[in-house]
Amino acid sequence: PTCTRPADYQCATPATRPELPPTILVGDSGVGKTSLLVQFDQGKFIPGSFSATVGIGFTNKVIAVDNVNIKLQIWDTAGQERFRSVTHAYYRDAHALLLLYDITSKSSFDNIRAWLTEIHEYAESDVVIMLLGNKADMSSDRAIRRDEGERLAREYSVPFMETSAKTGVNVDLAFTAVAKELKHRAVQHPNQPKFQIHDYIEAQREKSGCCSYF
Numbered sequence: 001p002t003c004t005r006p007a008d009y010q011c012a013t014p015a016t017r018p019e020l021p022p023t024i025l026v027g028d029s030g031v032g033k034t035s036l037l038v039q040f041d042q043g044k045f046i047p048g049s050f051s052a053t054v055g056i057g058f059t060n061k062v063i064a065v066d067n068v069n070i071k072l073q074i075w076d077t078a079g080q081e082r083f084r085s086v087t088h089a090y091y092r093d094a095h096a097l098l099l100l101y102d103i104t105s106k107s108s109f110d111n112i113r114a115w116l117t118e119i120h121e122y123a124e125s126d127v128v129i130m131l132l133g134n135k136a137d138m139s140s141d142r143a144i145r146r147d148e149g150e151r152l153a154r155e156y157s158v159p160f161m162e163t164s165a166k167t168g169v170n171v172d173l174a175f176t177a178v179a180k181e182l183k184h185r186a187v188q189h190p191n192q193p194k195f196q197i198h199d200y201i202e203a204q205r206e207k208s209g210c211c212s213y214f
């Protein structure tokens, strides 16, 4: 494109790399928010190292979205109840929310409704929400079936996938889908078709041979 506006997403150079508005990770303590972010950012998983997040952590990662490098800002919140008032303060500025439960923990799944109530109370009404069932590698300890996650997501009209911070399955896809949605919202032209996050996720799944989660 002709770059009359260097800061435009279409015209980005490394020097003018545009930044997407923040994405925030939320969910009960121990569901794997920090691990998911470490897997996405550094491509690694450190087993057995559970140190609960205190307050909030910030990570920036540059990824290619539609062949343009874009900086994604991710805020990792503490799941523990005692940090709730700190994390609420950040909801308002978040444009996207990855809401996690642990597929081996029924309580973390049951709490999703309470998280969504909280999100609707504190976040902007048009925030992008994606539901993630994490620890998908732990199939022998599974407490929540995939279709239960899918049903809950359908009820709230949010996209859903199972992820594993350990094996990395669907980790890039989750963050990339959200980044694409945020970018498309930022550069939406009136006569361009609207980006459909559900369709994008399905298409990527089919491309990768689909349906094997592990």
Ligand SMILES: Nc1nc2c(ncn2[C@@H]2O[C@H](COP(=O)(O)OP(=O)(O)OP(=O)(O)O)[C@@H](O)[C@H]2O)c(=O)[nH]1
Pocket: 027, 028, 029, 030, 031, 032, 033, 034, 035, 036, 046, 047, 048, 049, 050, 051, 052, 053, 054, 077, 078, 079, 080, 134, 135, 136, 137, 138, 163, 164, 165, 166, 167
């Ligand atoms: N097998 C497996 N273990 C995981 C996965 N994700 C996280 N874990 C483990 O679960 C524990 C908790 O992970 P964290 O990433 O610290 O959880 P968190 O949601 O950030 O917790 P808070 O910071 O307290 O909110 C750690 O022992 C991780 O190694 C996963 O996908 N598979």
